[in-house]
Amino acid sequence: MGIIKLKNIRVFTNHGCLVEESKIGxxxxxxxxxxxxxxxxxxxxxxxxxxxYVHLNKIVVEEMAIRSKLLExxxxxxxxxxxxxxxxxxxxxxxxxKINPPIGGDVEQVTILMQESRS
Numbered sequence: 001m002g003i004i005k006l007k008n009i010r011v012f013t014n015h016g017c018l019v020e021e022s023k024i025g026x027x028x029x030x031x032x033x034x035x036x037x038x039x040x041x042x043x044x045x046x047x048x049x050x051x052x053y054v055h056l057n058k059i060v061v062e063e064m065a066i067r068s069k070l071l072e073x074x075x076x077x078x079x080x081x082x083x084x085x086x087x088x089x090x091x092x093x094x095x096x097x098k099i100n101p102p103i104g105g106d107v108e109q110v111t112i113l114m115q116e117s118r119s
Contacts, residue, residue, distance in 0.1 A: 002038030
């Protein structure tokens with residue numbers, strides 16, 4: 001097994017429970033870690049034998065563009081779509097962070113972390 005990490009995927013989008021958040025938008029950070037068997041690709045040097053991180057990034061960016069009230073909801077969509085589209089992925093650890101959240105305090109970011117293994 002091996003691990004592929006995409007760190008600090010930055011997106012601007014409109015998640016949140018407040019109406020203002022849907023209009024103004026916020027900066028978000030996504031960190032994605034997947035586990036997959038990388039032995040074959042390590043031997044063959046062929047993209048077809050591994051998990052393409054361009055595909056992973058595309059899933060994150062496209063799902064983050066769809067508005068959700070909760071970070072948990074968008075994170076679950078990213079996880080589900082990754083398992084659906086990339087059968088080599090056996091485990092996912094995903095962090096979704098809202099930068100400078102509107103929570104009435106000096107908070108750099110709020111982060112949810114979800115992890116799932118293929119059943």
